[in-house]
Amino acid sequence: MNKILRGFSTVKSMKFIKDKQPIIKISELPSGIKIFTEQTAFPFASDIGICFKAGLRNELPSETGSLFSLNQHMYHISENDCLENFEQTLRTGCILDQTYDSELSYWKCQFIQEDFDMIVDVLLKLALTTKKIAKETRDQFKIMNIPQERMTVDEVIKKAAFGKHPLANAKTTAQILPKQEDFSRFQEQMLTSQNMIIGYAGVWSHEQFREYIEKKLVNHQQFFQRQLRKQTAPEFLSQTYALNDDKNDTIDIALLFKGIKWSDKNMPTQHILNQILGSSSSWSTGGPGKGMRSRTTLNLMQSIQSVEEASGISQIFSDAGIFGLRVQGPPASKQELYSSLIEEFRQLGQPMSDEEFFRGKNIAITLINLNLERQADRLEEQIKTTFLMGQNAVPLYESLFENVTKEQLQDYIKNLINNSEPTLMYYGKNVQDIPTLQQIKRNLRK
Numbered sequence: 001m002n003k004i005l006r007g008f009s010t011v012k013s014m015k016f017i018k019d020k021q022p023i024i025k026i027s028e029l030p031s032g033i034k035i036f037t038e039q040t041a042f043p044f045a046s047d048i049g050i051c052f053k054a055g056l057r058n059e060l061p062s063e064t065g066s067l068f069s070l071n072q073h074m075y076h077i078s079e080n081d082c083l084e085n086f087e088q089t090l091r092t093g094c095i096l097d098q099t100y101d102s103e104l105s106y107w108k109c110q111f112i113q114e115d116f117d118m119i120v121d122v123l124l125k126l127a128l129t130t131k132k133i134a135k136e137t138r139d140q141f142k143i144m145n146i147p148q149e150r151m152t153v154d155e156v157i158k159k160a161a162f163g164k165h166p167l168a169n170a171k172t173t174a175q176i177l178p179k180q181e182d183f184s185r186f187q188e189q190m191l192t193s194q195n196m197i198i199g200y201a202g203v204w205s206h207e208q209f210r211e212y213i214e215k216k217l218v219n220h221q222q223f224f225q226r227q228l229r230k231q232t233a234p235e236f237l238s239q240t241y242a243l244n245d246d247k248n249d250t251i252d253i254a255l256l257f258k259g260i261k262w263s264d265k266n267m268p269t270q271h272i273l274n275q276i277l278g279s280s281s282s283w284s285t286g287g288p289g290k291g292m293r294s295r296t297t298l299n300l301m302q303s304i305q306s307v308e309e310a311s312g313i314s315q316i317f318s319d320a321g322i323f324g325l326r327v328q329g330p331p332a333s334k335q336e337l338y339s340s341l342i343e344e345f346r347q348l349g350q351p352m353s354d355e356e357f358f359r360g361k362n363i364a365i366t367l368i369n370l371n372l373e374r375q376a377d378r379l380e381e382q383i384k385t386t387f388l389m390g391q392n393a394v395p396l397y398e399s400l401f402e403n404v405t406k407e408q409l410q411d412y413i414k415n416l417i418n419n420s421e422p423t424l425m426y427y428g429k430n431v432q433d434i435p436t437l438q439q440i441k442r443n444l445r446k
Contacts, residue, residue, distance in 0.1 A: 025206035036199040037206040046202030047110050047376045050127045051383045054190035055103040056170035065176030066186040067100040074098045077129050088122050102170050128223040130187050153252050160241035160425040161256050161322050165234035192226040201379040233319040238421030242431040251331045251428030257416045259321030262388040268401045269412050270323050276360035277312030304340050306333035318388045331430035342443045349413035357406045365401050417444050
C-alpha cells in the first residue's frame with residue numbers, strides 16, 4: 001500500500017524509516033569524470049552538483065570575465081533557448097545556481113526525485129555545452145557605466161604573497177565580458193572531463209546513478225574532445241610590498257607568511273589560530289562564537305586608538321596558502337599600526353590559556369558542523385574537498401580538529417617567527433618608509 005507523506009515523495013511502506021548513516025561512494029568513469037554519491041534513506045529532495053577544478057586563477061588575462069559571463073548566461077547556450085531552459089527548471093520548482101571562486105566552478109540544483117530525468121538533461125546541457133555571449137548582453141554592457149573597481153585588500157594580499165602568478169591576478173569582482181573566442185577557449189580548455197566531478201545526494205545507489213549518468217553523457221560527445229591545459233603552482237614571495245592608493249583614506253598593513261595548502265596536516269592548526277585571532281572588521285551576534293572576545297578585537301581594536309580594523313588572515317588553496325595578521329587605520333599612525341601588528345603576532349606564539357585554546361577549537365568545529373547541516377551544502381563541500389584535498393575530508397573534519405593540541409599551535413607560530421621568511425604589505429595612502437625585511441625579522445624575533 002502506498003502512503004503519501006505530506007510534502008514528500010511516495011513511500012511504499014506503512015512503517016517509519018529508521019535513521020541510517022548515508023552511504024558515500026566515489027568512482028571514476030573511463031573518460032576521467034569522477035562520480036560522487038551520498039545515498040540517503042530519507043525521500044525528501046535530491047541534490048545534484050557538477051564541479052570543475054577551474055576558477056578565477058585559471059582565467060588568462062584575455063579571458064578575464066569568463067566565469068562572470070558563465071554565471072550571467074546560466075540558462076543561455078544559443079540565442080533562442082534561454083527561456084526554454086529556464087522554463088524547464090521552473091516547472092519542476094528546481095533551484096538552479098552556478099557559483100565560482102578562485103579555484104572551483106560549481107553548478108547545483110535541488111529537486112524531487114520524480115523530476116530527476118528532466119533536471120539532469122538541462123543541467124548537463126548547461127554545464128557541458130560551449131556557450132556564446134548573447135548579443136543583448138553585449139549591447140547592455142556597452143551602455144552601462146560600470147565603475148572601475150579598486151583592488152580589494154584580499155587581492156592585494158595575494159599579489160604581495162604570490163607576485164605575478166595567475167592566482168594573484170584573479171579579479172574577484174570583475175564585471176567584464178571577454179571576446180567570444182577567449183570565452184570559448186576558457187570553456188574548452190578548463191571545463192573538461194579531466195577535472196570534473198558529478199555528485200548526487202538522494203535515495204539512488206551509487207551504481208544506479210553512475211549507470212544513469214553514463215547513458216546521459218553519450219549525448220555530449222563534443223564535450224569529450226576538450227583537453228585540459230596545464231597549470232602551475234604559485235611560490236610564496238618574501239618581500240616588502242607597497243601599493244599606493246591616494247583615493248583611500250586609510251592604510252592597511254599586513255604581516256604575511258607562507259601558509260599551508262588544503263591537504264597539509266597543519267590545515268586544522270592554521271584554521272584554529274585564525275579563529276583565535278578573529279576579525280574586528282565586522283561584528284554580529286546570534287551565532288556560536290560570535291561576539292567580541294577575539295584577540296583582534298580585545299588586543300587591537302579596543303586597546304589601540306589608531307586601529308580601526310584588524311583581522312587574522314588565512315587563505316588556503318589546493319597548492320598554496322597564506323597566514324598572517326592585518327590592521328587598518330589612519331596613514332598618520334602607520335608606525336603605531338606596524339608596531340601593534342608585530343607585537344600581536346609575537347604574542348600569538350606565547351603560552352595561551354586552556355579556555356582560549358578550547359574556545360578557538362570549538363568555534364571552528366561548531367561552524368563547520370553548522371555549515372554541513374543541509375544536504376545540498378554537505379554534498380558541495382564533499383565534492384570540493386575531493387578536489388582540494390585529494391579525498392572526501394568531510395567525515396574526517398571533526399577528528400582532524402579535535403586532535404590539534406595547544407602545543408601544536410604554539411610550535412606552528414614559533415616556526416613561522418623564527419624560521420620563515422615574512423612578507424610585509426602596505427596598501428593605501430602614504431605608503432612610504434616601509435621597514436626592511438631585516439628590521440621586520442629583528443622586531444619579530446627580539
